[in-house]
Amino acid sequence: MRLSTAPAASAALSREVAVAGIGESDYREDFDASRGRAPDRRPPTAAELMTVAFERALADAGLARDQVDGLVWCTDPQVTDAPALLGISPPYRAQGASILPLGMAAGRDVIPTAAGALAEGRCATLAVLYTTTPRTTRKQFGGVTYTGGGRNSYYYYHPWGWSSQAAHWALMFTYYAQLYGVTEADLGRVAVSLRAAATRNPRAIMRQPLTIEEYLDSPYVVRPLRRLDLCLPNDGAVCLILRRTQDARTGPRPPVLLAGWGDAEVSERKLHHLVKDQLATVMRAAGDAALAMAGLGLGDIGHFQGYDAATCHLVGQLEGYGFAKPGTGLREWAAGRFDLGGELPVNTSGGMLSEAYMHGWNFIVEAVRQLRGEAGARQVGGLAAAMMAITTTESAHPLILTRDGT
Amino acid sequence: MMTQRRPDRVLGGPHDAFWRYCEQGELRMQRCGACQHLQWPPVDAACERCASTDVRRWDRLSGRGHLVSWCVFERAYYQELPVPWDTILVELAEGPLVVANPHGFRPGPALFGARVEARFTVCADGAGEFHLPVFALVEPPAPADG
Ligand SMILES: [Zn+2]
Numbered sequence: 001m002r003l004s005t006a007p008a009a010s011a012a013l014s015r016e017v018a019v020a021g022i023g024e025s026d027y028r029e030d031f032d033a034s035r036g037r038a039p040d041r042r043p044p045t046a047a048e049l050m051t052v053a054f055e056r057a058l059a060d061a062g063l064a065r066d067q068v069d070g071l072v073w074c075t076d077p078q079v080t081d082a083p084a085l086l087g088i089s090p091p092y093r094a095q096g097a098s099i100l101p102l103g104m105a106a107g108r109d110v111i112p113t114a115a116g117a118l119a120e121g122r123c124a125t126l127a128v129l130y131t132t133t134p135r136t137t138r139k140q141f142g143g144v145t146y147t148g149g150g151r152n153s154y155y156y157y158h159p160w161g162w163s164s165q166a167a168h169w170a171l172m173f174t175y176y177a178q179l180y181g182v183t184e185a186d187l188g189r190v191a192v193s194l195r196a197a198a199t200r201n202p203r204a205i206m207r208q209p210l211t212i213e214e215y216l217d218s219p220y221v222v223r224p225l226r227r228l229d230l231c232l233p234n235d236g237a238v239c240l241i242l243r244r245t246q247d248a249r250t251g252p253r254p255p256v257l258l259a260g261w262g263d264a265e266v267s268e269r270k271l272h273h274l275v276k277d278q279l280a281t282v283m284r285a286a287g288d289a290a291l292a293m294a295g296l297g298l299g300d301i302g303h304f305q306g307y308d309a310a311t312c313h314l315v316g317q318l319e320g321y322g323f324a325k326p327g328t329g330l331r332e333w334a335a336g337r338f339d340l341g342g343e344l345p346v347n348t349s350g351g352m353l354s355e356a357y358m359h360g361w362n363f364i365v366e367a368v369r370q371l372r373g374e375a376g377a378r379q380v381g382g383l384a385a386a387m388m389a390i391t392t393t394e395s396a397h398p399l400i401l402t403r404d405g406t
Numbered sequence: 407m408m409t410q411r412r413p414d415r416v417l418g419g420p421h422d423a424f425w426r427y428c429e430q431g432e433l434r435m436q437r438c439g440a441c442q443h444l445q446w447p448p449v450d451a452a453c454e455r456c457a458s459t460d461v462r463r464w465d466r467l468s469g470r471g472h473l474v475s476w477c478v479f480e481r482a483y484y485q486e487l488p489v490p491w492d493t494i495l496v497e498l499a500e501g502p503l504v505v506a507n508p509h510g511f512r513p514g515p516a517l518f519g520a521r522v523e524a525r526f527t528v529c530a531d532g533a534g535e536f537h538l539p540v541f542a543l544v545e546p547p548a549p550a551d552g
Binding site: 162163170225272 | 413414415416443447454455474475476477479480484486487490491493495497502503504505506507515518529531536538540
């Protein structure tokens with residue numbers, strides 16, 4: 001079964017549903033095992049990853065598996081019978097069409113759909129489960145074997161030798177760099193800063209400190225972008241337990257509320273939106289919808305996580321969602337505004353560049369930890385509202401989470 | 407002149423028409439009869455902007471434009487192509503942005519905004535020989551004009 005049409009951003013759904021439990025696989029240990037660096041540990045299978053995330057999320061929520069009456073799962077590659085694998089038989093079940101928590105296209109957004117199912121009473125305790133195993137399946141993100149997407153996908157440019165997601169960001173950043181006079185060293189500050197954030201996160205895969213000299217000496221993938229500008233595929237799983245907010249309040253942990261979301265997608269002139277507009281129009285439209293649904297302004301957001309599959313794409317999101325003026329993101333970054341202790345800490349877990357490439361699912365987990373006050377050495381003080389954004393090269397899907405009572 | 411081997415094109419329907427015009431040395435795109443929008447890449451049935459099905463007219467473009475962006479592949483994604491491999495983004499005078507290759511120059515900051523014009527280079531893929539649009543600098547090389 002595919003997800004039915006997800007509810008659009010609607011103030012009626014704001015704060016009705018909360019995250020009651022979170023669970024993740026062991027990103028770092030499993031990554032080391034997959035590279036043969038952990039002799040006493042073998043890389044887990046997709047089923048084992050799912051199981052460990054699910055059981056940890058249940059324990060975190062203080063619930064037993066037979067209390068789960070809803071399951072939405074999104075896996076790559078696809079798993080058809082996740083409930084049987086987990087040993088549960090929830091009456092409400094749906095398989096996500098996209099592996100992103102906030103979808104690739106209208107009507108496929110996993111988190112809004114799950115929130116709608118709870119709000120409508122179709123289930124009371126919903127597990128949302130994500131698993132990816134690109135290392136095991138050796139998935140390639142470019143070249144002739146990659147044929148994902150439609151007419152507007154990059155498959156069209158094969159005869160010119162232009163391919164890969166990385167090439168999108170490279171075209172975006174070349175234009176941006178020429179327009180605003182920024183350098184590759186300016187951009188490297190983002191990779192260095194996210195690595196520094198990861199050193200405060202024991203779960204992060206990439207924890208060895210990185211200097212700007214090491215960044216500049218590292219190899220290119222698609223000039224002007226280096227390996228260190230791009231996230232690293234890894235295997236892993238994330239599970240969230242969602243409940244109606246009043247139910248989540250009875251749990252052992254403070255509930256974190258789903259306060260607002262938005263959705264906007266480029267439908268024509270993809271290269272124009274991507275490069276000349278830097279996706280600003282779609283980000284602003286989706287961001288404004290999310291803020292309106294949550295009843296908040298940009299200034300209320302105290303923590304931001306942007307889809308950092310590439311360093312420059314994260315800077316573009318800070319500008320596109322309105323946290324920095326166009327062309328100023330890197331300057332503000334250098335001034336410390338987006339570091340821990342700055343005005344708006346960004347990707348505090350190390351993000352997908354340094355923590356784990358979990359397609360943004362780990363952003364939800366990090367936002368929950370921050371809003372509960374459980375983020376340890378990387379805790380943002382006095383936080384009431386956090387925004388995270390799934391932003392592809394053609395669409396924008398922000399989500400705002402809030403502490404209960406705010 | 408040696409025919410360059412390239413990765414396979416997308417073929418069928420309107421794509422065949424595009425490559426047929428290239429073979430005649432013409433850069434053409436479908437123009438919507440309802441909203442005048444130029445479609446790139448080609449559309450099968452309807453305008454990408456207004457959904458009108460009146461997209462059968464192929465307008466000949468000037469082939470002129472300017473250099474908007476570029477990237478250089480240092481990692482090989484295709485066995486047919488060497489690295490480093492230069493790709494450019496050109497904004498055509500008529501509006502559309504197209505991904506292509508530079509012809510006779512290497513892109514760099516000094517050429518941001520430089521004026522370029524289309525050339526057709528003989529290539530071959532799995533479906534046979536074809537004429538690929540690439541872009542050369544308009545002589546003399548123009549300084550950056552934004
Ligand atoms: Zn039209």
